[in-house]
Amino acid sequence: MGPTDVNDPSYYHRVVDCQWACPAHTNVPEYIRLIAQGRYDDAYLLNRESNVFPGILGRTCDRPCEPACRRARVDGEPVAICRLKRVTADLRGDISDRLPRSPSEKNGKRVACIGAGPASLAVANDLLPLGYSVTIFERHDAPGGLMRTNIPAFRLPSEVLDEECRAILDMGADIRYRSPVTSLRALLAEGYDAIFVGSGAPRGKELDLPGRHEETGETRIHIGIDWLESIAFGHTDSIGERVLIIGVGNTAMDCCRSSRRLGGKDIKVMARRPRGFFKASPWELEDAEEEGVEILVNHAPKRFVIEDGKLRGMEFDILEWDERAEHSRVVGNLVMPCDDVILAIGQENAFPWIERDLGLEFGEWELPIVDEVTMESTLPGVFFGGDSAWGPKNIIWAVAHAHQAAISIHNHCQGIPVTERLPDGMNLVSQKMGISQWSYSNDFNPANRQRMDHVDLARRFSRLNLEVELGFSAEQTAREVERCLNCDIQTVFRARLCIECDACIDVCPAECLTITEDGDEADLVSRLTARRLNPDQGLYVSEPLPQTRRVMVKDENICVHCGLCAERCPTAAWNMERFELRIPYAADHVPSGVS
Amino acid sequence: MPSITKPKIPLLALEKNELGLTIRDYDGAMSTLCAGCGHDSITAAIVRSVFELSIPPHRLCKLSGIGCSSKTPTYFVSAAHGFNSVHGRMAAIASGANAANRDLHYIGVSGDGDSLSIGLGHLAHAIRRNVDMLYVIADNGVYGLTKGQFSASADLESTTKRGEPNTTPPIDPVVLALSLGATFVARAFSGDKRQLVPILKAGLTHRGFALVDVISPCVQFNDHEGSTKSYLYTREHELRATDFVPPAEEIVADVPSEGTVSVTMHSGSVITFTSLPEGYDPTDRASVIAYLDERAASHEIVTGLLYASDGTPDLHELNQTSETPLVSIPFERLCPGSAALEELQQRFT
Numbered sequence: 001m002g003p004t005d006v007n008d009p010s011y012y013h014r015v016v017d018c019q020w021a022c023p024a025h026t027n028v029p030e031y032i033r034l035i036a037q038g039r040y041d042d043a044y045l046l047n048r049e050s051n052v053f054p055g056i057l058g059r060t061c062d063r064p065c066e067p068a069c070r071r072a073r074v075d076g077e078p079v080a081i082c083r084l085k086r087v088t089a090d091l092r093g094d095i096s097d098r099l100p101r102s103p104s105e106k107n108g109k110r111v112a113c114i115g116a117g118p119a120s121l122a123v124a125n126d127l128l129p130l131g132y133s134v135t136i137f138e139r140h141d142a143p144g145g146l147m148r149t150n151i152p153a154f155r156l157p158s159e160v161l162d163e164e165c166r167a168i169l170d171m172g173a174d175i176r177y178r179s180p181v182t183s184l185r186a187l188l189a190e191g192y193d194a195i196f197v198g199s200g201a202p203r204g205k206e207l208d209l210p211g212r213h214e215e216t217g218e219t220r221i222h223i224g225i226d227w228l229e230s231i232a233f234g235h236t237d238s239i240g241e242r243v244l245i246i247g248v249g250n251t252a253m254d255c256c257r258s259s260r261r262l263g264g265k266d267i268k269v270m271a272r273r274p275r276g277f278f279k280a281s282p283w284e285l286e287d288a289e290e291e292g293v294e295i296l297v298n299h300a301p302k303r304f305v306i307e308d309g310k311l312r313g314m315e316f317d318i319l320e321w322d323e324r325a326e327h328s329r330v331v332g333n334l335v336m337p338c339d340d341v342i343l344a345i346g347q348e349n350a351f352p353w354i355e356r357d358l359g360l361e362f363g364e365w366e367l368p369i370v371d372e373v374t375m376e377s378t379l380p381g382v383f384f385g386g387d388s389a390w391g392p393k394n395i396i397w398a399v400a401h402a403h404q405a406a407i408s409i410h411n412h413c414q415g416i417p418v419t420e421r422l423p424d425g426m427n428l429v430s431q432k433m434g435i436s437q438w439s440y441s442n443d444f445n446p447a448n449r450q451r452m453d454h455v456d457l458a459r460r461f462s463r464l465n466l467e468v469e470l471g472f473s474a475e476q477t478a479r480e481v482e483r484c485l486n487c488d489i490q491t492v493f494r495a496r497l498c499i500e501c502d503a504c505i506d507v508c509p510a511e512c513l514t515i516t517e518d519g520d521e522a523d524l525v526s527r528l529t530a531r532r533l534n535p536d537q538g539l540y541v542s543e544p545l546p547q548t549r550r551v552m553v554k555d556e557n558i559c560v561h562c563g564l565c566a567e568r569c570p571t572a573a574w575n576m577e578r579f580e581l582r583i584p585y586a587a588d589h590v591p592s593g594v595s
Numbered sequence: 596m597p598s599i600t601k602p603k604i605p606l607l608a609l610e611k612n613e614l615g616l617t618i619r620d621y622d623g624a625m626s627t628l629c630a631g632c633g634h635d636s637i638t639a640a641i642v643r644s645v646f647e648l649s650i651p652p653h654r655l656c657k658l659s660g661i662g663c664s665s666k667t668p669t670y671f672v673s674a675a676h677g678f679n680s681v682h683g684r685m686a687a688i689a690s691g692a693n694a695a696n697r698d699l700h701y702i703g704v705s706g707d708g709d710s711l712s713i714g715l716g717h718l719a720h721a722i723r724r725n726v727d728m729l730y731v732i733a734d735n736g737v738y739g740l741t742k743g744q745f746s747a748s749a750d751l752e753s754t755t756k757r758g759e760p761n762t763t764p765p766i767d768p769v770v771l772a773l774s775l776g777a778t779f780v781a782r783a784f785s786g787d788k789r790q791l792v793p794i795l796k797a798g799l800t801h802r803g804f805a806l807v808d809v810i811s812p813c814v815q816f817n818d819h820e821g822s823t824k825s826y827l828y829t830r831e832h833e834l835r836a837t838d839f840v841p842p843a844e845e846i847v848a849d850v851p852s853e854g855t856v857s858v859t860m861h862s863g864s865v866i867t868f869t870s871l872p873e874g875y876d877p878t879d880r881a882s883v884i885a886y887l888d889e890r891a892a893s894h895e896i897v898t899g900l901l902y903a904s905d906g907t908p909d910l911h912e913l914n915q916t917s918e919t920p921l922v923s924i925p926f927e928r929l930c931p932g933s934a935a936l937e938e939l940q941q942r943f944t
């Protein structure tokens with residue numbers, strides 16, 4: 001296969017599975033080690049650098065990092081990465097003097113952000129310290145976007161949200177509440193140097209079945225995201241006893257759990273497809289079921305049953321699916337009586353305020369055409385990010401988009417092509433402290449994943465905004481941090497030093513090393529010490545070894561980063577080195593000394 | 596000392612043997628030898644061999660004397676029986692253990708010092724008696740444990756780490772074993788498990804004494820330029836003289852029958868030599884010794900399974916040992932008491 005190019009940062013980056021999977025590439029193992037050392041402030045700030053909202057995300061993140069976590073390959077359960085992120089926010093001290101600040105002297109460039117959701121806030125976070133004047137237009141009277149209006153307070157307390165929004169706004173953003181942007185043309189005319197559209201995907205999907213518009217009095221059929229918003233703003237404080245939720249995504253989970261708190265007693269989530277094909281995260285399903293919500297599978301909504309202009313129930317077809325849940329057939333039918341129906345079947349983008357003759361092109365599904373790297377639309381100087389760009393995603397994606405958009409905005413304002421961007425960099429630092437001594441905790445700890453404690457069911461519904469999850473205790477934290485395998489502490493190989501003694505191969509508890517003749521991938525893989533179970537994981541091939549011209553091969557898949565190979569190597573051909581991914585942000589694009 | 600012991604990780608990628616065990620179930624304690632010591636590779640090869648043969652850990656008996664090499668039984672198959680004897684006495688202890696219980700597999704690990712100096716007499720007699728065991732000499736040409744003095748296997752022209760030359764001629768354990776009538780003789784290199792593991796497996800299945808001399812570089816005292824037992828020297832001078840299809844594996848049809856020699860083992864299985872030098876007969880001592888002499892003159896290190904035969908009676912046949920392990924015989928029968936002894940003695944008066 002020839003030698004692997006380990007100078008390309010993406011090789012080692014991929015070994016850090018969680019960091020690779022995180023859209024914002026949060027340095028997870030490093031913040032976990034900082035927690036282990038009790039350095040909560042540092043751990044929080046390290047998080048903040050890449051994901052901007054550690055306290056919020058430590059409670060609500062979709063956590064694509066966890067399914068990717070190497071630990072799951074060892075004992076089936078990933079490290080509780082997200083919960084540990086919350087620990088950094090829970091246990092940190094006052095960090096206000098370590099937060100970024102904006103310089104008193106501005107650079108004279110004005111940037112407008114539409115919407116005060118996570119995407120716009122993160123753009124402001126990156127640009128304010130560089131001297132930009134950032135104006136945020138928000139239609140509501142509080143910042144946070146869907147984090148405030150849709151994510152219920154029992155999952156995300158408003159104090160946490162307020163504090164992390166304030167950290168950004170206090171840098172001097174000019175935020176204008178109750179100021180919906182109604183015309184992009186008009187905004188363009190105000191002469192901003194750049195515009196960022198962070199307006200989200202604000203429209204809940206309709207379900208146009210018979211009966212939908214036949215209610216005569218007050219409507220008992222609600223659009224999920226609008227209904228959650230009206231709870232957040234205190235306009236809704238009750239619901240009927242029998243509630244049907246249509247859809248089984250994360251919005252449905254927030255709707256059913258909110259119903260439970262507003263007086264719902266018999267709450268059913270109606271899913272079209274079987275379990276295993278739901279959109280909601282497994283932990284959200286678990287939490288809903290713990291609260292007594294029933295989830296019914298294989299029910300396809302057919303019509304709203306309206307009598308005398310009043311909602312009485314809903315009719316469903318009962319489906320039978322093939323194994324992959326691609327094709328179904330109707331095997332029955334039933335009417336489910338209810339008091340309220342909440343539609344939680346998705347969101348759409350809507351840009352009624354963007355004139356279609358500005359040169360800003362739209363593609364399919366009424367989505368703007370946005371460059372995947374620069375986040376720029378077809379109208380130079382107008383950038384998109386978060387849900388507004390490619391439809392509903394999540395907070396961490398909004399932040400990731402925002403970092404990239406901020407770089408583009410900076411380049412655009414400075415007259416540099418938006419495509420001129422710094423590549424990822426890396427740094428490797430030896431972790432050797434002495435013979436058989438490492439600067440990290442290299443032993444494998446067999447502890448199981450710690451369970452998050454919840455407020456008692458008896459007390460849980462006493463207040464609408466009572467946070468359910470209690471956070472990790474000190475003991476749980478201490479146990480959980482040791483489960484991390486330190487995937488960023490890389491095994492770095494120097495072929496010219498190897499005397500082919502086999503010591504590393506013999507000691508490796510994961511059997512991931514092999515010395516053999518080079519060959520094409522399939523051939524090489526057939527000669528590995530242990531079977532290669534995951535071809536998506538890296539396969540390291542060294543330069544030819546000095547004595548026999550064979551090569552050292554490492555299957556990255558199951559390495560537990562124990563460092564034994566490096567310890568047993570007589571010539572230090574293997575070493576354990578901490579890999580640090582250098583992600584360029586907008587600030588890194590500012591020539592030093594100038595801002 | 597390594598900072599941690601090798602963790603037991605439940606890995607899916609690990610294969611299971613016939614007993615449902617993974618190779619990790621054959622691990623021993625963490626090695627305390629120098630990093631890079633050839634002995635650790637021999638340990639790993641033994642672990643692999645007993646794992647692949649699906650030997651139940653508790654049916655294994657591991658024995659050794661004194662030396663870095665003799666420490667290694669601690670580092671494999673923790674669940675096995677074991678005896679760490681005094682310097683050079685392993686062969687004697689193994690003979691006794693073997694006589695007392697023929698149901699176990701015996702692996703003795705010794706050093707060139709342990710076997711060819713202080714223990715030479717015991718080794719010679721264990722060979723003569725054809726003790727049913729695998730006897731591994733981890734051969735590094737020095738006394739590693741006592742800081743690198745020349746051992747009896749050090750070659751004439753080799754030097755110590757500081758440069759003093761060796762002036763005493765060596766004993767080659769392979770030639771020694773052949774001349775004493777050993778029934779299974781091999782040489783291998785710790786740095787080549789592809790050859791070592793099949794040889795160890797064949798030795799473990801052989802009935803009678805199987806001697807394997809494994810060149811095992813001492814990274815600390817004998818891996819330098821003047822060494823003839825270093826990693827580099829061994830690789831540069833190794834001559835793989837023979838290859839064979841191990842008895843446990845099925846012989847594939849396309850193995851050319853011309854030039855192959857088959858030896859039928861006691862169990863009925865067959866070792867088939869697939870590549871041999873011209874005129875070399877692995878069942879004829881004289882031809883093997885002649886070949887070794889010739890190659891030694893040109894400083895080549897001959898490796899492979901060099902000699903195998905199965906005609907000779909083993910310790911059990913020779914001494915009519917008990918078929919039932921002594922441990923399984925009721926104590927009253929094993930030791931009928933002083934009255935019975937008296938009666939026996941009466942017969943000789």
Ligand SMILES: Cc1cc2nc3c(=O)[nH]c(=O)nc-3n(C[C@H](O)[C@H](O)[C@H](O)COP(=O)(O)OP(=O)(O)OC[C@H]3O[C@@H](n4cnc5c(N)ncnc54)[C@H](O)[C@@H]3O)c2cc1C
Pocket residue numbers: 060061062114115116117118119120137138139140144145146147150151179180181182198199200201202225228250251254353385386387388392393394395396398
């Ligand atoms: C019920 C629900 C639960 C969710 N739970 C999670 C979760 O647990 N974890 C997670 O990661 N993600 C979750 N999400 C998704 C997540 O909230 C969004 O992906 C994220 O907030 C998108 O951020 P954004 O900045 O792009 O847009 P938004 O958060 O939607 O913010 C857009 C802002 O722009 C304002 N705005 C819109 N149009 C205009 C205009 N014309 N003029 C002025 N202001 C305007 C809006 O009022 C809003 O404040 C959830 C979504 C929903 C609906």
Ligand SMILES: Cc1ncc(C[n+]2csc(CCOP(=O)(O)OP(=O)(O)O)c2C)c(N)n1
Pocket residue numbers: 661662663664665682705706707708709710713733735737738739740741746
């Ligand atoms: C009766 C006795 N004499 C001498 C010693 C000192 N001694 C310990 S190990 C050793 C030689 C070991 O050499 P070898 O068997 O080659 O083992 P290595 O350490 O090289 O693997 C000697 C002489 C001893 N322990 N006991």
Ligand code: SF4
Pocket residue numbers: 491507508509510511512513558559560561562563564565566
């Ligand atoms: S760090 Fe080295 S010894 Fe440990 S699992 Fe990884 S490759 Fe194996």
Ligand code: SF4
Pocket residue numbers: 497498499500501502503504505565568569570571572573574631
């Ligand atoms: S332990 Fe070191 S010298 Fe020995 S084979 Fe491994 S990398 Fe090479």
Ligand code: SF4
Pocket residue numbers: 627628629631632633634663664735739740812813814815816
């Ligand atoms: S002294 Fe030599 S034989 Fe002993 S452990 Fe060290 S390298 Fe191995």
Ligand SMILES: [Mg+2]
Pocket residue numbers: 662706707708733734735736737738739746
């Ligand atoms: Mg020795």
